Amino acid sequence: MPDSRYSDLERPPLSEAALNRALVRPGSLWTALTVVDSTGSTNADLAAAARDGAPEGTVLVAESQQAGRGRLGRAWSAPPRSGLTFSILLRPTVPVAAQGWLSLLYGVAAASAVRRLAEVDVRLKWPNDLLIGERKLAGVLAERADDAVIIGMGLNVSLREDELPVETATSxxxxxxxxADRDPLLRAVLREVESHYREWTQAGGDAEASGLRSAYLASNATIGRRVRIELPGDRTLTGLATGVDLAGHLLVEAGGERHTLSAGDVVHVRPAG
Structure with a gap:
């Protein structure tokens, strides 16, 4: 249900027609863009569409999402039209082993676009959360649907302090x-994603040769920090994040050993005092 405190002037709806005119054109990665008032999950909807043969470059945007999910299955929600909630469908032709970089690529592109347009210092917490300082601005979730990859993002745009879901979030x-205008922000993110995706696919999914790994490291806020990693099975690992390997995995030094992590929830540990 729309928030009656906000008019269309304060939180205007997105124009599907205008976005298609700007982004869907011959030679573009983007082949179709749909804006819906409400849905359960844009990722789930696009995964179903992918299994039905939807083409690469399909984009689904929701003004309100009722059953959004973040990493590790966490629920995610926001007031209608207060953020950008959308998913994209990709069918990469690079080796499957390289496709773990896709969510990191998306994070790099989104951070770059928001940094340039909004003029805020956006950094990445491994693997792909967008941070301003230590507060979360956006989350990215990538999922496989047969031979397709669905990547969704929730970006907090006009949320007020009292509307933030947790105290560690921001907008x-x-x-x-x-x-804080959603239309140009969405255009900028999708154009940046297309640019990075083309470079990465042309390099056969090689994150080093395409420049993706160096771009990711330049935007990263985790490397060099003491971190606590919450692992599957209620396990934790605390140590120093030292780098990201060629597969996009996080390298952590702990207890005199080097650990290579492909999954886990990262908490930046503040220095004592």
């Missing part, structure tokens, strides 16, 4: 960003 409005 472009809270950060007094130069741009």
């Amino acid at each position: 472009l409005a809270v950060e007094k960003a130069a741009c």
